[in-house]
Amino acid sequence: MSWGETNKTQCSYGGVTLSDNNKYDDYKNIPCNLWIDGHQTEIELTAVKTKK
Numbered sequence: 001m002s003w004g005e006t007n008k009t010q011c012s013y014g015g016v017t018l019s020d021n022n023k024y025d026d027y028k029n030i031p032c033n034l035w036i037d038g039h040q041t042e043i044e045l046t047a048v049k050t051k052k
Contacts, residue, residue, distance in 0.1 A: 023051045 030048040034041045 025051075027051055 027049040028051070029045050030050055031045060032043040032048055034043050
């Protein structure tokens with residue numbers, strides 16, 4: 001995890017690791033849990049996609 005200002009921002013990443021051409025054949029949706037200024041903001045499941 002990486003942090004911005006103390007107790008203000010937080011980012012995390014998870015997924016298929018290693019970059020040895022290990023990609024999905026089709027795009028996969030990435031669920032997001034977004035909070036801005038203490039309020040949860042809804043993001044559509046199809047908003048973020050990856051083949052990685």
